[in-house]
Amino acid sequence: MQLKERNKYIRIKDFLREHGYPNFRMKQILHAIFKERIGKFHQMNVLPKTLREKLVEEFGETILDVVPLMDQHSEQVTKVLFGITGDDKIETVNMKYKAGWESFCISSQCGCHFGCKFCATGDIGLKRNLTSDEITDQVLYFHLKGHAIDSISFMGMGEALANVQVFDALNVLTNPEFFALSPRRLSISTIGVIPGIKKMTQNYPQVNLTFSLHSPFNEQRSKLMPINERYPLIDVMDTLDEHIRMTSRKVYIAYIMLPGINDSVDHAKEIVNLLRGRYKGGKLFHVNIIRYNPTISSPMRFEEVNENQVVNFYKELKSAGISVTIRSQFGIDIDAACGQLYGNYQKNNIQ
Ligand code: SF4
Numbered sequence: 001m002q003l004k005e006r007n008k009y010i011r012i013k014d015f016l017r018e019h020g021y022p023n024f025r026m027k028q029i030l031h032a033i034f035k036e037r038i039g040k041f042h043q044m045n046v047l048p049k050t051l052r053e054k055l056v057e058e059f060g061e062t063i064l065d066v067v068p069l070m071d072q073h074s075e076q077v078t079k080v081l082f083g084i085t086g087d088d089k090i091e092t093v094n095m096k097y098k099a100g101w102e103s104f105c106i107s108s109q110c111g112c113h114f115g116c117k118f119c120a121t122g123d124i125g126l127k128r129n130l131t132s133d134e135i136t137d138q139v140l141y142f143h144l145k146g147h148a149i150d151s152i153s154f155m156g157m158g159e160a161l162a163n164v165q166v167f168d169a170l171n172v173l174t175n176p177e178f179f180a181l182s183p184r185r186l187s188i189s190t191i192g193v194i195p196g197i198k199k200m201t202q203n204y205p206q207v208n209l210t211f212s213l214h215s216p217f218n219e220q221r222s223k224l225m226p227i228n229e230r231y232p233l234i235d236v237m238d239t240l241d242e243h244i245r246m247t248s249r250k251v252y253i254a255y256i257m258l259p260g261i262n263d264s265v266d267h268a269k270e271i272v273n274l275l276r277g278r279y280k281g282g283k284l285f286h287v288n289i290i291r292y293n294p295t296i297s298s299p300m301r302f303e304e305v306n307e308n309q310v311v312n313f314y315k316e317l318k319s320a321g322i323s324v325t326i327r328s329q330f331g332i333d334i335d336a337a338c339g340q341l342y343g344n345y346q347k348n349n350i351q
Contacts, residue, residue: 007132007172008059015058021051029055030177039063039144064144066090066137080141084110084134088127090157092138094147103151106138108166109158114191116225117300118214118258118292121157130158132168139179149179153187155210159227160188161196170204183207189254191227192236197243205247210288211240212254215262216270224261237274244284253287257310259303268316275322287324289314 004011013026028046032038039062041047041055066082069089073079078094093105112119113126138156143149152173154160166188173179173186183206190196191212200209213233215221222228240251255271257263275282291305310326317324 004131004133007136007168008063008065009172009178012055012059015055019054025051033063033140034143034178034180037144037146039140064137064141065131065133066141068141080138082138082141084130086128090130090134090138092141092156094142100148101150102142102148103153104139104142104149105153105155106135107156107158108135108154108160108163108169112158112162114159114162114225114227115299116191116212116214116227118224118256118298118302120298123299126158129163129165132165132172135165135169136172136179139173143179149181149185151185151187152181153189153210155187155189159191159193161190161193161200167199167203170207187252191225192231192233193227194231194236194239197236197239201243201246205249208249208252209240209243210252210254211236212256213271213287214254214256214258216267216274220262224258233274237278240285241279245279248284250284250286253285254290255287256290256292257305257313258292259305259309261302263306263309263313265312265316268313269320271317272320272322276320281321283323285323287317287322289324289326291327 006014009030012029016023016025025047029044032044032046038044041059041061041063042052044052044055047055066084069081069083071078071080076096076098078096080092080094082090082092084090088110090107090110092107095103095105097103107130109129110127111124112121115122139149139152154166160166170183170186170188173181174183183204187208187210188200188204189210189212197209200207212225213221214224216233218228218233221233243249244251253271253275255262271287275285275287278285289310291310292302314324314326
């Protein structure tokens with residue numbers, strides 16, 4: 001299986017140059033894709049027929065590298081399963097908010113090797129990193145179908161900062177010639193890969209950052225999330241603090257409530273301790289409490305979330321002056337969605 005190292009936009013540009021086409025042809029192709037939402041080369045009528053044929057020969061019928069295999073809809077959520085090179089599959093979630101806002105949760109890896117105990121994707125193991133094209137095509141697919149791309153979270157399958165291709169995908173998504181999205185509409189979610197966080201601080205300061213905490217106790221966090229052995233909590237928090245100091249941007253803390261495991265008042269108090277001594281008294285951290293979804297097939301099983309416990313936890317943080325929200329759930333909660341759908345597809349053995 002040969003994966004392409006350069007993204008398709010660079011490859012098309014190189015192809016045109018090598019075949020002696022003037023620069024405006026590339027502009028016409030980009031206009032067709034991003035303004036007219038045309039995904040098939042042979043439909044780009046502004047191009048000469050010979051060029052259209054050459055593009056199909058070189059790049060295939062469609063601009064997309066991902067193939068939609070199946071989609072599921074609920075009132076506000078559409079989940080799409082895509083096929084990728086090598087007969088693997090990834091998932092993408094589209095959420096429509098009542099106010100008309102459309103948000104997308106995209107995957108950065110097929111599977112994941114970090115083995116977090118509450119996660120179905122971790123259970124699959126890492127099949128491979130996605131290419132930049134496979135990452136951005138999850139968005140392009142919806143764009144071509146006429147959707148507005150209002151915000152994108154890298155919170156589908158995989159750990160975004162473990163795949164170097166994610167950085168190229170960020171460049172493509174924010175490039176004014178391509179998707180032209182403001183970096184503030186993009187969110188990267190990480191379990192605490194410190195070198196990746198530092199790269200975000202340096203090169204992508206305006207992109208939102210979410211850190212998956214899930215336990216404020218170092219030892220317990222190592223048990224739930226083995227990455228903590230490599231990048232201990234306190235070091236990650238210091239790196240996030242530095243990120244805030246350098247960028248003046250908020251950092252979001254994702255906290256999945258695992259009943260009987262991390263939902264005690266002691267846990268809430270420890271989160272307060274963790275955040276309070278930070279830059280500007282931790283005011284630029286915002287905690288998102290997420291209810292665990294017991295229907296997923298994660299390595300460790302947990303009980304149904306106790307609503308009183310969630311509310312008490314929230315109150316404990318709130319009363320200590322921590323900025324905190326309980327995330328609403330519809331369909332699935334997008335922040336807690338790592339690999340849930342893919343796990344189900346696997347179980348049902350969908351080809
Ligand atoms: Fe990987 Fe994220 Fe799941 Fe952890 S939570 S196993 S990093 S996909």
